Amino acid sequence: MLRRGERLxxxxxxxxxxxxxxxxxxxxxxxxxxxHRIAEVLPSEFRQRFS
Numbered sequence: 001m002l003r004r005g006e007r008l009x010x011x012x013x014x015x016x017x018x019x020x021x022x023x024x025x026x027x028x029x030x031x032x033x034x035x036h037r038i039a040e041v042l043p044s045e046f047r048q049r050f051s
Contacts, residue, residue, distance in 0.1 A: 002038055005031060009043055010050040016043055 005023045008014055014022075020031035035043045 001025065002034060005035065005043070006039070006046065006050070009047045012051075019043070 001023045005019055008019045008022060016028045016031065020026075020028045023031065025031040025034065032043055035041065035046065039046065041049070
């Protein structure tokens with residue numbers, strides 16, 4: 001799930017809520033927590049670094 005989120009965040013301008021839904025997360029907070037726990041970076045920081 002997280003790898004797909006990384007691709008969506010780095011490859012476009014989809015809102016975080018939409019990325020969370022596509023990746024199967026309940027909401028954007030759940031996606032944020034998972035990103036921070038696994039990738040040690042917030043989704044917004046990931047998008048800035050890799051887009």
